[in-house]
Amino acid sequence: MYQYTDFDRQFVRQRAAQFRDQLERWQSGQLAEEEFRPLRLQNGWYVQRYAPMLRVAVPYGEISSAQLRVLARIAREYDEPEAEVYQNALKIQGKLGSQKLPTHYGHFSTRQNVQFNWIPLSKSADVMDLLASVDMHGIQTSGNCIRNITTDERAGVAVDEVADPRPFAEIMRQWSTLHPEFAFLPRKFKIAITGAAEDRAAIGWHDVGLKLLKNEAGELGFRVQVGGGMGRTPIVGTVLREFLPWNQVMNYLEAVIRVYNRYGRRDNIYKARIKILVKAEGQRYIDDVEAEYRQIVEHDGAPHTITQAEYDRVAASFVPPTLASRVFQSAEQTDADLRRHADDDVMFARWLHRNVAPHQNPALRAVTLSFKRLGQAPGDANADQLDAAAQLAERFSAGEARVTHDQNLVLPWVHAEDLHALWLAARACGFASANVHLLTDMIACPGGDFCALANARSIPIAEAITERYQDLDELDDLGEIDLHISGCINSCGHHHSGHIGILGVDKDGKEWYQVTLGGSDGSALSGNAQAGKVVGPSFSAAEVPDVIEAVLGTYRDQRAAGETFIDALRRVGIEPFKAAANGARFKVEEAA
Numbered sequence: 001m002y003q004y005t006d007f008d009r010q011f012v013r014q015r016a017a018q019f020r021d022q023l024e025r026w027q028s029g030q031l032a033e034e035e036f037r038p039l040r041l042q043n044g045w046y047v048q049r050y051a052p053m054l055r056v057a058v059p060y061g062e063i064s065s066a067q068l069r070v071l072a073r074i075a076r077e078y079d080e081p082e083a084e085v086y087q088n089a090l091k092i093q094g095k096l097g098s099q100k101l102p103t104h105y106g107h108f109s110t111r112q113n114v115q116f117n118w119i120p121l122s123k124s125a126d127v128m129d130l131l132a133s134v135d136m137h138g139i140q141t142s143g144n145c146i147r148n149i150t151t152d153e154r155a156g157v158a159v160d161e162v163a164d165p166r167p168f169a170e171i172m173r174q175w176s177t178l179h180p181e182f183a184f185l186p187r188k189f190k191i192a193i194t195g196a197a198e199d200r201a202a203i204g205w206h207d208v209g210l211k212l213l214k215n216e217a218g219e220l221g222f223r224v225q226v227g228g229g230m231g232r233t234p235i236v237g238t239v240l241r242e243f244l245p246w247n248q249v250m251n252y253l254e255a256v257i258r259v260y261n262r263y264g265r266r267d268n269i270y271k272a273r274i275k276i277l278v279k280a281e282g283q284r285y286i287d288d289v290e291a292e293y294r295q296i297v298e299h300d301g302a303p304h305t306i307t308q309a310e311y312d313r314v315a316a317s318f319v320p321p322t323l324a325s326r327v328f329q330s331a332e333q334t335d336a337d338l339r340r341h342a343d344d345d346v347m348f349a350r351w352l353h354r355n356v357a358p359h360q361n362p363a364l365r366a367v368t369l370s371f372k373r374l375g376q377a378p379g380d381a382n383a384d385q386l387d388a389a390a391q392l393a394e395r396f397s398a399g400e401a402r403v404t405h406d407q408n409l410v411l412p413w414v415h416a417e418d419l420h421a422l423w424l425a426a427r428a429c430g431f432a433s434a435n436v437h438l439l440t441d442m443i444a445c446p447g448g449d450f451c452a453l454a455n456a457r458s459i460p461i462a463e464a465i466t467e468r469y470q471d472l473d474e475l476d477d478l479g480e481i482d483l484h485i486s487g488c489i490n491s492c493g494h495h496h497s498g499h500i501g502i503l504g505v506d507k508d509g510k511e512w513y514q515v516t517l518g519g520s521d522g523s524a525l526s527g528n529a530q531a532g533k534v535v536g537p538s539f540s541a542a543e544v545p546d547v548i549e550a551v552l553g554t555y556r557d558q559r560a561a562g563e564t565f566i567d568a569l570r571r572v573g574i575e576p577f578k579a580a581a582n583g584a585r586f587k588v589e590e591a592a
Contacts, residue, residue, distance in 0.1 A: 001062050001400055002170050002317040004135045015139060016132040019043050020125035027122070042145075044138020045124055049452045050089040050101075051081045052124065054116045055141035056131060060151040060169040060193075061112035061403040065390040067134045068401065071114055072386035075104050078127050079383075081118040093449070101449065106386055108371060108379040110443055110494055111190070112150045112403040113141055117450045139177060144185045146176035146257070150192045152200040153402040153410045154366050156318055159358045163212045163220055165195040167315040168249065171306060175250055182257055186264030187272035189257065190229075199522040202405060204228050204236045204529030205497060207274045208256060210249065220246045226256055226289075227278030230491035234531035235275045240286055247311075248297070250304035255292035259285065320361070321398035321413060328363065334417045341420045350434035350472060351423050365416050369401075369409040369431040370441065374466050377459040378444040379407030388429040396422045405521075407443055408436070437480040437525065439552075440466050443494055447487030447504060448511070454487030456504025456511035456541075461485055464545045478552060480525050481565045496531040497521040499566045500548065505538055512538035515547055517577055518569050526566055535578040536585075543585050550584035551577050 004012075019039070026036040044055040056071070080103050081089070089101055107115045119127055131137055140147060149169045156164045172191065176182065182189070194201040195212040203209025209225035221243045228237030244252055263281070265271045278285050296302060329337075342349035357366040369389060372378050381389065389409055393401045396418055397411035404410055409431075414422060426432040435441045442465070445451065447458030462485055469475055484498030488505075495501030501516035519532030539547050552565075554577050559568040569577060 001064060001321075002059070002166070002314070009135060012135060012137050012139075013132045015043070015137060016125070016128040019128050023121070023125045038143070040121070040124070041142040042139070043128065044141040045121065046142060047121075047452075048117065048450055049448070049454075050092075050450070051085055051118050052121050053450065054119050054124070054127065054138060055109070056114045056116075056136055056138055057141050057148045058112050058114060058136075058403050059173050060149055060155065060166055061153050062166070063401050063403060064134070065393040065399040065401070067136055068386050068390035068393065070130055070134045070136070071106050072383045072390065074116060074119070074127055074130060075106050075381075075386060076383035078123050079104050079106070079116045079118045082120055086118075102376075102380065102382070105380050105382050107377070107446060108381065108403050108407045108409070110405055110407060110445075110492065111148055112153075112405065113148055114403070115446075117446065142188075143183075144187050144189075145183055146179065146185075146189045146191065148190075149173055149176070150190075150201055150206075150405065152194045152196050153404040154200065154357065154412065155195060155402075156320075157359050157361075157364070157366050157412045158196045158198075158200075159360055160197040161195050161360070162197070162214060163195045163246075164315070164318060165193045165210075165212055166318045167311060168210075168212075168246070168306075169193055170314050170317070171250065171310070172253070175304065182261060185257070185261055186266050187269070187274075189260075189274065191253075198524040199529075200405065202494070202497065202521040202523075202529065204522045205230060205494070206237065208253065209237050212246070213243070215243050222246060222249050224249075224252065224256075227275040228529070229273050229275040230494060230496045230531075231273070232270060232489050233275065233279075234491070234496040235279060236529045236531075237275075238278055238286075240289060247306045247308075248302070250306060251296045251302050252289075252293055254304055255289050255296055259288045259292055263288075321400065323398055323413065323415070328415075329417055331362065331416075337417065338419060347427075347432075347434065347472075348420065348423055350476070351432055352419065354434040354436045354438070355432070356419060359412075363416055365414045365419060367396075367411045367414045367419070367422060368404070368436045369411065369426055370433040370435055371408050371431070372435060372441050372466070373430055373433060374463070374470065377446070377449075378442055378462055385429065385431075389431070392422065392425060392429065392431070395425070406436075406441060408441075434472065435475060437482070438475045439469050439478055439481045439483055440475060442466075442483040442485060443498070444485040445487050445492035447485070447493075451487060451492075453490055454504060455489075455506035456487050456513060458485045458487040458493060458502075458504060461502060461504075461513065461541060461544055464541075465548055468545050468549065478555070479564050481552075482519075482521065482526065483548075484519070494521070495519075497526075497529065498532060499526065499569070500551065501532045502544065507538060511541055513541065513544050514538050515544070515551075515581055517551065517574055518566070520566070525564070533574055535574065536582045539581075539585060546584040547581045550580040554580040 225237030448454035486493035486495040516532030520526035522529035
């Protein structure tokens, strides 16, 4: 993990002190609400449907056990609303049919951040001090600026990796933090980077997507995509450069964002993202970026060129950790022990298959802890679970975990011979569901239960589908399926990229849901990034589980031997699935 320097640590703690001063001036009336609002947003403090929401940055998903413990403390001691606020929320939720609003939770987001939904603003400065004590903050997790830079959760350990993207992500983090020219962009700006053959970072769906690769001469560089995004207008990023030398990536990013800052729409929030500019201007935007880049390199002296010395300085923080000294058994003995345990317990065998990934070090594995379980929203973890995750990271993974794009945690430094012991410990904590990449390993935003922007609730839909598909034999038979749920068109649940996507919509003040099929995030399972297609009119919440069951029933009927859901859908076409989905509505109506 990146180790904060004295400068980094001083910067974050001064920022926390600055925020405390701003809060106190607002509380005393020295700052008006409209003056305080941008200040709190710059530190990750939103006001949502019922209460403040804090978004904590987890740069490129790396998180330590010490940081997890502080997040657990925040959940336990601070994620509790004022009584009047909570009772009012429960009354409103009761009218919608919801039975609970969990408190004392953290939520892992698709942007590799952590969110809290109930912390009162009166306690926000204390929380910022706690975060700063373990090198954490909420800087630029909101606002029209460069947001948290994300990457592959297996960065630095993946066997298909060309180069480790984390040093570049860290250099970009340092460059973009409080960048004076890019503090007030037309709209928020998101960058994702991967160094692997398989895209596990969904780079095509970002404002800028960067893929490390090598050219025919063996030189390292980036393929640069610009203008991806979901929301009202889902667009996959356009490739601007097939190969950009690695040391020029900062100069090129400067050009990309500078042109966007100059010409991006500021008169219409719905047309302000860079994807709209790239789509509208096409080649002219690309030409302007190239001209700006030439200006930066040829006339301005290429000020952001990454020197080998600077790369080496940052990369030194990303060497493999020193693992506990021990007497290792042979690989053959380890494999024999794992086979024996797998033969004795089918659940362990399934977990090995689904949750355990190979590692660059043959003696190690990368292991996914599943945060998808019945009774909790996808990505949610209460205080005790956050503490338990910290303990597992300390015991099995050199004190390090990774937040994933799919709202789980990965332990990247697990000894192969410890896998059975880890499985037992994870099972005791509720983290050992062998459902990674299966239907119930779904992505879902908090939706209307918490978010003021949402048109409908995501969590009850996720719960209903999860409850229906609890049989692991059935899930294994269905195979790998990406199910994504968003509570509104902003697509925080990435419904556009789901093999099955569910979008909450508002019709006459009531909650309805559109279903899309055939989306892809760009992973090896899904193929090239693309948006799903709507299968028909909106469905009621009660109809959605039956619609999903009908779609999956069609897949069972239509699939060839060994064919995945997404492959069968692409081969057969959407029409049979669309007919099944709409047929399910009529069955529900007849039953009613």
